[in-house]
Amino acid sequence: MSKIKAENVNVYYGSKQALFDVSIDIAEKEVTALIGPSGCGKSTFLRCFNRMNDVIEICRVEGSIKMDNLELNSRKLDVVRLRENVGMVFQKPNPFPKTIYENVAYGPTIHGIAQSKEEMDQIVETSLKKAALWNEVKDRLDEIGTGLSGGQQQRLCIARAISVSPEVILMDEPCSALDPIATAQIEELIDDLKKEVTIVIVTHSMSQAARVSQKTGFFHLGKLIEFGPTDKIFKNPDNQQTQDYITGRFG
Amino acid sequence: MNLILVTFIILLAFTSYYFGRKKALVIQSSQRLTALPKFYGYYLAAWCAAPALIIFALWSVFEPSIVKTFILQDYTDQNLTKNELQLIYTKVKALAAGTYTGNITNFLDESANKYIQLKGIANSAKVAIILAILILSLSFAYRSVQKNDRMREPVEIFLKWVLFVASLGAVLVTIGIVFSLLFEAIRFFQAVKIFDFIFGTHWYPAKTFVRDGQPDPELMKDAFGAVPLFAGTFFIAFIAMCVAIPIGLLSGIYLSEYAGRGVRKYAKPIIEILAGIPTVVYGFFAALTVGPFVKEIGNAMGLEVSAESALAAGAVMGVMIIPFISSLSDDVITAVPQNLRDGSYAMGATKSETVKKVIFPAALPGIVGSILLAVSRAVGETMIVVMASGLAANLTMNPLESTSTITAQIVVILIGDQQFGDPKTQSAFALGISLFIVTLFLNVIALSVVKKYREKYE
Numbered sequence: 255m256s257k258i259k260a261e262n263v264n265v266y267y268g269s270k271q272a273l274f275d276v277s278i279d280i281a282e283k284e285v286t287a288l289i290g291p292s293g294c295g296k297s298t299f300l301r302c303f304n305r306m307n308d309v310i311e312i313c314r315v316e317g318s319i320k321m322d323n324l325e326l327n328s329r330k331l332d333v334v335r336l337r338e339n340v341g342m343v344f345q346k347p348n349p350f351p352k353t354i355y356e357n358v359a360y361g362p363t364i365h366g367i368a369q370s371k372e373e374m375d376q377i378v379e380t381s382l383k384k385a386a387l388w389n390e391v392k393d394r395l396d397e398i399g400t401g402l403s404g405g406q407q408q409r410l411c412i413a414r415a416i417s418v419s420p421e422v423i424l425m426d427e428p429c430s431a432l433d434p435i436a437t438a439q440i441e442e443l444i445d446d447l448k449k450e451v452t453i454v455i456v457t458h459s460m461s462q463a464a465r466v467s468q469k470t471g472f473f474h475l476g477k478l479i480e481f482g483p484t485d486k487i488f489k490n491p492d493n494q495q496t497q498d499y500i501t502g503r504f505g
Numbered sequence: 506m507n508l509i510l511v512t513f514i515i516l517l518a519f520t521s522y523y524f525g526r527k528k529a530l531v532i533q534s535s536q537r538l539t540a541l542p543k544f545y546g547y548y549l550a551a552w553c554a555a556p557a558l559i560i561f562a563l564w565s566v567f568e569p570s571i572v573k574t575f576i577l578q579d580y581t582d583q584n585l586t587k588n589e590l591q592l593i594y595t596k597v598k599a600l601a602a603g604t605y606t607g608n609i610t611n612f613l614d615e616s617a618n619k620y621i622q623l624k625g626i627a628n629s630a631k632v633a634i635i636l637a638i639l640i641l642s643l644s645f646a647y648r649s650v651q652k653n654d655r656m657r658e659p660v661e662i663f664l665k666w667v668l669f670v671a672s673l674g675a676v677l678v679t680i681g682i683v684f685s686l687l688f689e690a691i692r693f694f695q696a697v698k699i700f701d702f703i704f705g706t707h708w709y710p711a712k713t714f715v716r717d718g719q720p721d722p723e724l725m726k727d728a729f730g731a732v733p734l735f736a737g738t739f740f741i742a743f744i745a746m747c748v749a750i751p752i753g754l755l756s757g758i759y760l761s762e763y764a765g766r767g768v769r770k771y772a773k774p775i776i777e778i779l780a781g782i783p784t785v786v787y788g789f790f791a792a793l794t795v796g797p798f799v800k801e802i803g804n805a806m807g808l809e810v811s812a813e814s815a816l817a818a819g820a821v822m823g824v825m826i827i828p829f830i831s832s833l834s835d836d837v838i839t840a841v842p843q844n845l846r847d848g849s850y851a852m853g854a855t856k857s858e859t860v861k862k863v864i865f866p867a868a869l870p871g872i873v874g875s876i877l878l879a880v881s882r883a884v885g886e887t888m889i890v891v892m893a894s895g896l897a898a899n900l901t902m903n904p905l906e907s908t909s910t911i912t913a914q915i916v917v918i919l920i921g922d923q924q925f926g927d928p929k930t931q932s933a934f935a936l937g938i939s940l941f942i943v944t945l946f947l948n949v950i951a952l953s954v955v956k957k958y959r960e961k962y963e
Binding site: 304306309311333334335336337338341342344346348349350351352360361364365411414415418 | 858
């Protein structure tokens with residue numbers, strides 16, 4: 255079942271083209287990994303799904319990206335609604351300089367989801383539990399989120415992202431700033447989350463892509479070189495470039 | 506004479522730099538150098554200039570007082586007071602320079618001749634000694650260059666001392682200023698009780714003026730109450746902040762978050778031009794344009810408005826401060842990491858929600874710091890209040906009346922004729938040190954707040 259369908263997406267930064275005719279089908283409630291060498295455009299592509307490229311003044315996106323038949327690359331799109339449905343976790347953990355509680359409650363407050371204090375408490379607790387952080391922070395919800403360890407901060411960001419029950423979560427190298435133990439925790443979390451949400455993850459670590467994803471797309475120089483089931487990409491890719499990258503011959 | 510000597514030393518230092526470097530290149534042909542050739546040059550130049558200039562400076566400091574002692578020796582048997590001796594010495598100097606127009610006594614004439622003679626000896630001695638030192642230090646330095654001694658360390662040590670002396674100078678000057686303020690203020694407080702100064706509600710130093718003799722202590726008691734001045738200062742600063750904080754902060758937020766690159770490129774420098782306008786221009790703008798304007802509007806509304814209202818002065822001062830707040834808050838807001846913005850936008854927050862809930866709280870300490878700096882600037886501002894807010898120290902909270910500030914009163918006290926040792930004059934120092942303490946306090950808080958803010962994101 256396809257959740258997001260991108261067709262002929264071209265992205266430009268000013269006069270420089272970053273993505274060339276990328277088409278992809280992202281399946282529902284699966285983990286899709288985007289891999290490729292630095293600067294290949296995989297993060298740029300990821301940011302098309304929640305229109306984060308709008309923030310960059312000189313960035314221009316062409317082509318069609320449909321989520322459940324809703325055209326995302328349209329001027330008329332309600333970006334606030336879209337981002338409520340498509341959460342994002344960034345490379346560097348970026349909790350707000352507020353309390354842990356306020357960090358998680360940020361999204362529900364903005365979108366007016368909770369009707370009462372009890373409901374908000376409930377949302378915060380569930381989100382933190384889903385992000386496997388509840389047991390570590392339940393006694394200090396009023397401490398500043400930036401005081402947590404790197405791995406905890408990243409899980410707090412994941413809790414923040416799932417607090418508004420999005421259908422899709424985008425992860426932009428979520429483990430690149432973390433140690434191996436924290437990375438393992440996040441990967442476990444991704445495995446749990448995919449029961450309920452569709453996850454697209456950009457990663458530099460091929461072993462991570464192999465571990466967590468069902469589908470993998472390989473980007474190179476702004477083009478999607480190969481896209482298919484993770485097993486196939488890693489064991490028996492069709493394309494020579496993919497083969498070279500997977501086996502560590504470049505990138 | 507002095508100018509020629511100093512120029513000579515400096516020229517010689519430059520020459521020895523080139524000479525030293527050249528010598529190093531010669532040494533290089535036979536043995537390995539201990540440092541780059543330029544260090545040989547620095548070494549020679551430093552040894553050439555530093556000892557000679559130090560001696561020159563010491564000489565210039567001590568020569569006048571030594572000459573003075575010699576001249577006044579002849580007058581020790583006349584039982585003169587310190588002031589009279591000083592007067593005589595001034596006369597002698599004027600006579601020697603040929604600018605004296607009073608009665609010339611024989612005694613004075615003799616002293617003047619002696620003065621000229623002493624000066625001549627001193628000058629020749631100075632030149633001789635400095636030349637000797639130049640020769641000594643240069644030959645010493647040249648010998649170690651010849652021996653190819655280590656050059657890097659002495660040069661580095663020398664530079665360290667140059668930097669140390671520069672910072673020491675800055676620190677000593679600051680301490681000197683504070684202490685001179687303090688001593689004069691202490692003298693003032695010997696005449697006026699510190700309690701009367703801090704808690705008194707009448708400021709009218711002019712009434713202590715008496716032609717001869719000491720003023721009446723009862724009058725003194727009631728003339729130097731600084732409360733109206735402190736109240737006026739903070740009141741006008743408050744009005745200024747009421748103008749500057751909203752406009753400055755909102756424009757800072759606009760510039761950092763909303764304005765496109767094109768707008769920002771032009772708007773920011775234009776706002777900063779406001780900071781470049783001399784305060785005296787703001788002053789007459791306040792006195793001649795805003796003041797009468799406020800009065801007219803007030804009169805039209807049936808209010809009693811003074812032409813020199815606190816409102817006019819405060820409002821113009823606020824305009825002056827806008828660029829401080831907008832520029833500083835723009836900087837601290839821009840310094841909030843982009844990934845916080847991304848995090849907020851990715852949650853579906855709009856721009857205004859992001860500004861209000863994430864960026865503003867994150868930048869708040871820095872903004873508070875910039876506001877405190879602006880307050881201390883407002884409290885210390887002089888020209889606008891002198892020109893626009895009146896000089897009568899009324900204790901009032903009515904923005905339409907005229908009031909006065911600490912800075913304005915210092916100006917009033919110290920312009921025109923004044924008598925040193927008079928409590929009226931000394932009161933300026935007491936006001937000065939109170940102002941200094943207030944602004945110092947504000948600055949310390951502001952800087953510590955800003956520092957805390959920095960630590961948070963590093």
